[in-house]
Amino acid sequence: MDAHRNKTVPFLGKISTFLLSAMMVVAIMGPAQALGFQEETNDYNQYSGEVVDESTNKPLVFATLAVEGTNISTISNTEGNFLLKIPKNVISQNVIVSFLGYKSKTVPLSQLSEEGNKISLEISVTQLSEININAPKDATALVRETMAHRDDNYFENSTLMTAFYRETIKKRRKNVSLSEAVVNIYKTPYDSNRDDAVELYKSRKSTDYSKLDTVALKLQGGPYNTLYVDIMKYPEYIFSPESMSNYKFWFDRSTRINDKLIYVIKFNQLESVLEPFYQGELFIDVENKILTNANFSLNITDRKKAAELFVRRKPARVNVWPTQVSYRVDYREKNGKWYYGYSSVTMEFKVDWEDKWFNSIYSMNAEMAITDWENNMTGELPRNRERIKKSIIMSDEATGFSDPDFWGEYNIIEPEKSIESAIKKIQRQLRRTERNSD
Template identity: 45%
Template structure:
């Protein structure tokens, strides 16, 4: 049996089921301090050479577990307790030099942070003497217990899920999740608890077909390659892939090897991408990879469980990203992103429909877990859950106030505002 990278599959099971009704959503959990207990800072992170926004830049409040990440346009929202006025914030992203700024630099609105591209020749990386990419990946896997969290922890994370039909935004779900993160040296699965969801969907733009995505937040949580090695970095993968070195780089001012990997067997959809491995510790700190689905029949067999009569449904692009953060010398999951594009062909229609489904999760807080059995103290969602609509969160103005979130794209926000007005008109 081969694995998809999110869930294991066989010819009788799949990650995604496509049916004639759309059920997309997300859930949330949040510890919410009073509004006066924190200060919100907004702004953007840009490339110093051209002023363009930098997506997926991490902003971490030093000596704390508070962090956030920029959206596609480089926008961010960072919320900090009032008593941390003397703190500093480190901004980092692949390909740019990290920067640390005092919190006093940040403003409630229009904070502008410029990062310079990394142009340094990384000759020092030769000090680590890695000459065989396959052996480096092997060392990375064998050092998992040494490099990653082996304590139980409780994560607060922000989850976001969007659907586009063509260029139109038709659905947005957002959630704050409470995640019981099991140790990396344990075979136990992570657990996810929910509190509340908010979602808005323009069903008029969805034709009569829609997508049912099993897993919701688990689709991004299971991208944690070092925790769930059975999906991509599975036993035997060293013989299943070709490995080669790309140009090295720097991440958070640390020298990093870049290893290209490519699955050898192309009889089914196959993986390819890049592993970013810390040169000094052989730790996987980032991965960008994709699943080749050029074989439409095999891709449909893998991902499509049901579809409306008179239609053909298949994926055309599947891209994934996972990033890790370091706490007290140990690494843990920090960010996951899945981008999926599907085509729906109807027999009696000239033009097909294209749906882009993006889901993101970023960890905003982390603490050691010393509580009772998490299963008994929280209401959990199952990995194969089918989410349901919950639009009430859009009317709860205080719900998101105390949590760092990924700022919505402007086009997404415009779509939400339009849908909100429609709901209000119906009341």
């Protein structure tokens, strides 16, 4: 593995930041028009439905649906619902539906209806006898070996990816802000120390700041917050050679993904380490030494130190600190090589006003899913003025939800019912405001 960027700050500590102020004072210049997309047409078929557990009928959250023989894919939402758009010239392929710990299912497109599809997956049971076959004895050594095999197992070519990005802000259970975007990601090879670049293609938002108690709360970094959760591309944020010694790794259980034996390795920082590091689970293909998935969270032992990592700006009379910061990343396989497919960041924090009896609880979620990709043969990155800045605030950059055909043929993650309700409510409020001002 090449020597990667030397980052001493914790994972996403300088990228995933909150911006709080009594007034909205941040202005972001609009990025240039993105490249690589065709004009919108109706030359596609659309399928919607849900993915559930076969025995319990419970929704499977963030299940992957990929069209066989193509690079087209999508993700089910937190209610198990999915929306998949496929060009009409792709008519004979199958959809591969997969979920961590379940048997993958192949569904012919010809068997899918436009809506109301229900795809059930069966839990994959691993026999105890399988676990003992060539079982590694040292969890730490397996993690180190997996990181060392990165250049062999992940994309070695430059790739131009289409991705769907969404971020939401909630006050307790009420949706306050929703921003979405379709972006181009110029993914550099995994053995390269060049950062990926992002271009904004389209974006939209729905915001009701009246629920924020006069505090304008914003997430800075936009898609970069999720992009940097790709820990195989950016190991310096969590598993740099120097930081590995801060962790304890141990074997927890095994499962199967796409008929491959997967070891689940848990990790946590050593008790002697005082700085905030991480705890979580790594899903590793034992035979090939490949990280297929990871879930982890920041250890918040000192709320002042945690606040310094994430709170960029706030009013003087307000104390703000995170109570939860968690991450997820999923990888996908194509022709024997793996690549970044989906990631999410969830942050919960308290806002405590000095002159109020009660504090407020807010949550932020950012997620991004790769919906299509192609080889970037030249390997060229966009010019700086065409890229999204890492300081972008998507809720400032995006426009409204007025165009019903805004997303055209691009795959998005189906919105939750609560989000849809919030959008409709805010739209009604905006229309009433416009009528009253006329």
